[in-house]
Amino acid sequence: IGFDAFGIHSENYALAVGTNPAQLIPRNIDTFRRQLRRFGGMFDWRHELSTTDPAYYKWTQWLFLQLFKANLAYKKRAAVNWCPKDKTVLANEQVINGRCERCDTPVEQRLLDQWFFRITDYAERLLRNLDAVDWSESTLALQRNWIGRSEGAELVFKTPAGQAITVFTTRPDTVFGATYLVLAPEHPLVETLTAGEQRATVRAYQREVQARDVVARRVGEKVKTGVFLGSYARNPATGESIPVWIADYVLMEYGTGAIMAVPAHDDRDHEFATQFRLPIRQAVNVAGEALPSVSEDGVLVNSGQFDGLSCREGAKRIVAWLAEQHVATPKVQYRIHDWCISRQRYWGPPIPIIYCDRCGPVPVPERDLPVLLPPIEDFRPDDSGVSPLARHTEWYNVPCPQCGGAGRRETDVSDTFLDSSWYYLRYPSTEFADRPFDPARTKTWLPVTSYIGGNEHAVLHLLYSRFITMVLKDQGHLAFEEPFPKLRAHGLIVKDGAKMSKSRGNVVIPDAYIKQWGADTFRMYLMFLGPFQEGGDFRDEGITGVRRFLEKVWTLAHEAAGPEPHGQGDALPEAVERKLHQTVRKVTGDTASLNYNTAIAAMMEYVNVIREHGAGTRNAVRPLVLLLAPYAPHLAEELWTVLGGGGGSVFDERWPAYDERLAQAGDVEIAVQVNGKLRARLQLPRGASQDDVVTRALADAGVKKFVDGNPVKKIVYVQDRLVNLVV
RNA sequence: GCUCGGGUGGCGGAACGGCAGACGCGCUGGCCUUAGGAGCCAGUGCCCGCAAGGGCGUGGGAGUUCGAGUCUCCCCCCGAGCACCA
Numbered sequence: 001i002g003f004d005a006f007g008i009h010s011e012n013y014a015l016a017v018g019t020n021p022a023q024l025i026p027r028n029i030d031t032f033r034r035q036l037r038r039f040g041g042m043f044d045w046r047h048e049l050s051t052t053d054p055a056y057y058k059w060t061q062w063l064f065l066q067l068f069k070a071n072l073a074y075k076k077r078a079a080v081n082w083c084p085k086d087k088t089v090l091a092n093e094q095v096i097n098g099r100c101e102r103c104d105t106p107v108e109q110r111l112l113d114q115w116f117f118r119i120t121d122y123a124e125r126l127l128r129n130l131d132a133v134d135w136s137e138s139t140l141a142l143q144r145n146w147i148g149r150s151e152g153a154e155l156v157f158k159t160p161a162g163q164a165i166t167v168f169t170t171r172p173d174t175v176f177g178a179t180y181l182v183l184a185p186e187h188p189l190v191e192t193l194t195a196g197e198q199r200a201t202v203r204a205y206q207r208e209v210q211a212r213d214v215v216a217r218r219v220g221e222k223v224k225t226g227v228f229l230g231s232y233a234r235n236p237a238t239g240e241s242i243p244v245w246i247a248d249y250v251l252m253e254y255g256t257g258a259i260m261a262v263p264a265h266d267d268r269d270h271e272f273a274t275q276f277r278l279p280i281r282q283a284v285n286v287a288g289e290a291l292p293s294v295s296e297d298g299v300l301v302n303s304g305q306f307d308g309l310s311c312r313e314g315a316k317r318i319v320a321w322l323a324e325q326h327v328a329t330p331k332v333q334y335r336i337h338d339w340c341i342s343r344q345r346y347w348g349p350p351i352p353i354i355y356c357d358r359c360g361p362v363p364v365p366e367r368d369l370p371v372l373l374p375p376i377e378d379f380r381p382d383d384s385g386v387s388p389l390a391r392h393t394e395w396y397n398v399p400c401p402q403c404g405g406a407g408r409r410e411t412d413v414s415d416t417f418l419d420s421s422w423y424y425l426r427y428p429s430t431e432f433a434d435r436p437f438d439p440a441r442t443k444t445w446l447p448v449t450s451y452i453g454g455n456e457h458a459v460l461h462l463l464y465s466r467f468i469t470m471v472l473k474d475q476g477h478l479a480f481e482e483p484f485p486k487l488r489a490h491g492l493i494v495k496d497g498a499k500m501s502k503s504r505g506n507v508v509i510p511d512a513y514i515k516q517w518g519a520d521t522f523r524m525y526l527m528f529l530g531p532f533q534e535g536g537d538f539r540d541e542g543i544t545g546v547r548r549f550l551e552k553v554w555t556l557a558h559e560a561a562g563p564e565p566h567g568q569g570d571a572l573p574e575a576v577e578r579k580l581h582q583t584v585r586k587v588t589g590d591t592a593s594l595n596y597n598t599a600i601a602a603m604m605e606y607v608n609v610i611r612e613h614g615a616g617t618r619n620a621v622r623p624l625v626l627l628l629a630p631y632a633p634h635l636a637e638e639l640w641t642v643l644g645g646g647g648g649s650v651f652d653e654r655w656p657a658y659d660e661r662l663a664q665a666g667d668v669e670i671a672v673q674v675n676g677k678l679r680a681r682l683q684l685p686r687g688a689s690q691d692d693v694v695t696r697a698l699a700d701a702g703v704k705k706f707v708d709g710n711p712v713k714k715i716v717y718v719q720d721r722l723v724n725l726v727v
Numbered sequence: 728g729c730u731c732g733g734g735u736g737g738c739g740g741a742a743c744g745g746c747a748g749a750c751g752c753g754c755u756g757g758c759c760u761u762a763g764g765a766g767c768c769a770g771u772g773c774c775c776g777c778a779a780g781g782g783c784g785u786g787g788g789a790g791u792u793c794g795a796g797u798c799u800c801c802c803c804c805c806g807a808g809c810a811c812c813a
Contacts, residue, residue: 138807141731145809152813169813182813224811249811259813267728268811335812455807492807528751529739534732542739545751598741601750608750671746676794678746702780716793722745726793 001036001043002423003029004051007416011347015380021347022375025052035510040519040633047430051419056426057349058370059436060419063468064341064352065363066475072118075361078340082110082385108211110385114342115351115412119467123147123334125481126466134486136533142458148335153319155260156327157181157233157242165189165233165244168255168333171265173315175237175322176303178260179279181244182226182272184252185209193244195230202227202246209248224249224272235260236327237304237318247272255333339464341415346379346388348413356400356407365401371409387411421464424448424483425472442478451484452594454492462487488594491535493526508538520632521547527596527631549604550635556607556616557625557639572620574666579609580623581663584656587627596631603627618643623656672697673724674706690717697723 005025014021067073085105152170226247263273263280300314322328350371352364390411400407428445429438473481495506525546530536583606590599629636640650672680680700714726
C-alpha cells in the first residue's frame, strides 16, 4: 500500500487551509489509513510507502538521473498557463474556459525553460505493445487516441530566396490543390519570411495570439484569424507561387508547425480561405458539381499525370515523384508530446540538477541523493514565474559537483506523475535503503499480475508508467517492459446521477455509512450496486437489501451452531446440495472475473434455497462463510469461529471446491417451442434423448394446440435446454 | 468532428445466439404484533380476461437465423475521452 501526496492539489489544499503540507499530509494519511483498515481493506502494511518520504523520492530523483544520462531528459522553452492574479502556473485542468478555476481571471501563456522527457521516442513502442496486453477495450482506445499516430509525408515548399518551408500532411495526394501555406505564429521562419511592409501587422498578430492562453487557443473560438506575411513559396507539384500566411489554427507543437492549405479538401482550410478570400481550387465532377472535401476513397482530378488514380495510390506515387526531387519524405507523426515534468512549485521532489557557469547543467551525483526539499514557511508561489525554492539562496547555492566552482540548484520540482510512475516497482522492496528495487524481489513479484484503476488514469499515469518501465528495461534494470500486462478499469460510483464532488455536495463519506450499516454491508453494497467495470449509482435505499442478506447469514450460522435439529453431519437435501455446488462454481468464477455483483446475487440465491428447505446446517453454512469471506471479512471471520472454525482465521482456510457432477445432478427443465415461440416446459431427467423429448412435447396439450395436426418439418434440439418444433 | 462505452420493468441491474427481467430495492395484499419504518408468507413487465389462457414486449427501422436483448447494416438518444492534430 502506498500514498502519493506530492503535487499541486495537495499544495493548493495546504495553501487554502494555511498549513505547511509537510505537517498536513501525514495527518491526512493517518485518516486514510484508518478508513482503509476500518473498511476491511487487506494490505501488507509492512510494505507501506509514501512518495513524499525522502527514502522514496531519493529514488524518484535517481530515476530522473537515469533518463538524463540516457539523453531522455532535456530542457526547452515551452508555454505554460499563467494566472496573472494568483501569480502562479496552472495545470491545464485548472483552466476552465480560458479562466483560472480559482479566481476566474483570464489566463495567459508564458514561456519558461522546462525539463522534458522524450516519451515521443517511445511512441511507436507504446502503441505497438498495446496489441499484446490484456486491457479493457475502453482503456486501450483512450491510450491509442492519446498517442495519435498519423501516416503521411513531409513536403518542402521553397521560397524564391531558397528558404525551405517543410509541412506535414496526411493527404499528399491533394498537393495539387494547395493554394497557400500557413505557419504557426511562433514558427521560427516567420521572422525572415515577413515582408517589410507587413512587419507591424505580423508583430501585432503574434502578440495578440500570445496574450491568449494555451487552452483557449486550442478549444476556444473557432473563428479563424491570421495575417499574410507578404511573401510567397512554390508549390512543388504545380510550380505555382502561393502566398504564405500565419494563423493560430496551426499549432507549433504538432507536425512541423506549418501546413499546406488545400481549401477544396479540408474544412478548416476552406473556412480560412473563404474568410480571407484566398483562391480555392474546387474539384468538380464531369457535371461540374463540387466534389466533397476530406474524402479518402475518391479519384484524383486536376493533378497532372496522376489524374484517375485512387487517393491512396496517388498519395504513394506523388510522394515518390516529389522524393526524387528531394522535396518529400514519407513520415509518421504522433499527437503525443514530450512529457513536461517541471513544476514551478514547492511541493514536489527537487529536480536533481546543478547549474554551473563552466560545466552547464550537471546531474547531482547519486551518492548525494536525495536532494531534500527544504522545510520553508513561504511556500506560496509568487509572480516571478519560478519556484518558491528560488527565493532560498541558502538552499540553491551549492558547489558544482564537477569543477567545485559556484553552482546553483535547479529550483523546479518534478511532476507528481513521476512519483507514481514507478511506485509498483518499490512496493516489494520498501525495506531496501540502498536500491530502488531489489532484483530478486522484482523477479518474484513483477510485473503486476492484475492492475485495477479508474479510467482517469487511462492516459497519463498508465502511459508514463509504461514509458518509465521501458526505459528501465532498456538500461538493464528490469527484465520486462510492460508493467501491467493485465488491467481492468473500475467504473465510477456516482451519486444522484452525477459524479461525486464536494462543491455539488453529493459525496458519500464512508465513516457515516460504516457507522450506520457496518463496514461489511457498506463494502458489499458497493460491489452489489452495479457491474464493477461500469460503476453505478449509489442510492441509500439499495443498501438495506445487503444488510438484510448479511443478517440472514448471521442467523443461519448461529442456528447451525446450536443443537442440530437434523443431526450434525447429515447429508444436505439434494436441492440444497446441488445449489451449493452451483454457488461455489458461480462465486469462484465471478470473483476471479470481477463480476462481484452477480457473485453476491448467487450467494443470496443460495441463502434463499437453504431457507426454503429449512436446511441451515453446518454443512450448508460453512462453505457459504468461506465464499463470503472476501466480501464481508469481519462477519465471515466471526461466523467461522461461531461455527467451530478450524481453530484459526477463515482466511487461512482453503477456498471451497465444487463437484461438477453434483452441480448438474437432478432434473432439467426443457423449453418447448413451436416455430420459435415458447409453448410448454418439460421436467425431464438430465440427458434425455431427443426422441423422448419430442414424444413428450407432442403429447403436451398446449403444444398440440399450436402444432394443430400439421407435420413437423424440422426439429431443433439443444440437449437439456430446448426443443423447437417447426411446422 | 473522431474514438470508446451505453440504451432491458417504477428503480439498480441479470441473461454461452436457446425459457427476457436472476438478485436486490420499491410497491400491493396477508400473517404476527399495543405498534410497525422489524420479521414472516404471497404477488408484482405491459395489455385483454373472473379464470384458464392469449397477445405484446429489451431506443427506432431493415436483415441473417428454426430461434436475436445478444450477430450484420442504417438511424435516434445518453455518457466519457480527445479535439483547429493538418
